[in-house]
Amino acid sequence: MTDLILFGGSFNPFHNAHLQMVLAAHQAFPKHSIVLIPAGSPPHKQNAKQLSFEHRFQMLHRLAKEMGPWLQCSDIEGQATSPTYTLHTIRAVQKEHPEAKLYFLIGGDSLRDLPKWYGFQSLVKEAQLLIIERPGINTESAFQELEAHLSPYEVESLRAHTIPMNPSELSSTALRKGIQEGERVSEDVPGCIYEYLKERDLLGTF
Numbered sequence: 001m002t003d004l005i006l007f008g009g010s011f012n013p014f015h016n017a018h019l020q021m022v023l024a025a026h027q028a029f030p031k032h033s034i035v036l037i038p039a040g041s042p043p044h045k046q047n048a049k050q051l052s053f054e055h056r057f058q059m060l061h062r063l064a065k066e067m068g069p070w071l072q073c074s075d076i077e078g079q080a081t082s083p084t085y086t087l088h089t090i091r092a093v094q095k096e097h098p099e100a101k102l103y104f105l106i107g108g109d110s111l112r113d114l115p116k117w118y119g120f121q122s123l124v125k126e127a128q129l130l131i132i133e134r135p136g137i138n139t140e141s142a143f144q145e146l147e148a149h150l151s152p153y154e155v156e157s158l159r160a161h162t163i164p165m166n167p168s169e170l171s172s173t174a175l176r177k178g179i180q181e182g183e184r185v186s187e188d189v190p191g192c193i194y195e196y197l198k199e200r201d202l203l204g205t206f
């Protein structure tokens with residue numbers, strides 16, 4: 001059984017900064033499979049306007065087919081009937097793949113907010129977090145703050161699983177704003193996803 005790197009998010013839409021994170025993780029762990037998990041109904045974004053789960057899943061499915069067998073996507077959160085937390089998703093994936101070691105990919109900005117996550121102390125025990133360095137985020141400061149919540153071993157494990165990435169200021173929020181203002185965004189998203197949005201006339205939905 002191949003170990004799995006899970007990468008979850010709203011992906012509304014998936015953009016090139018997301019892709020950079022995926023490629024950085026793949027370069028660091030080339031023998032692992034990476035699984036993209038679009039959020040079903042994330043508790044922290046209940047009022048956010050977003051594309052349907054089916055559209056977001058199909059965009060990622062198209063990307064995974066283009067990238068190769070090492071990249072997969074899962075609809076596990078789309079099957080949920082209530083808002084899903086990362087911890088619940090990790091446990092559901094582990095139940096499906098009991099022999100696999102699970103990793104969970106996050107950006108440095110999420111590391112700073114980790115103590116606010118539901119069940120985060122259980123989460124770091126049940127999956128190894130992989131931290132992607134993001135611009136403007138002092139990850140060492142975040143690690144020091146986590147020392148008040150986690151054991152020294154757990155904090156050092158997080159430090160040891162930090163992956164460097166070229167800085168990118170792109171975010172889904174900024175991308176949607178650019179679309180609304182009529183900016184050219186075709187270079188900000190993977191080509192297959194931009195084509196999907198165009199084919200289904202979804203660029204105007206943002």
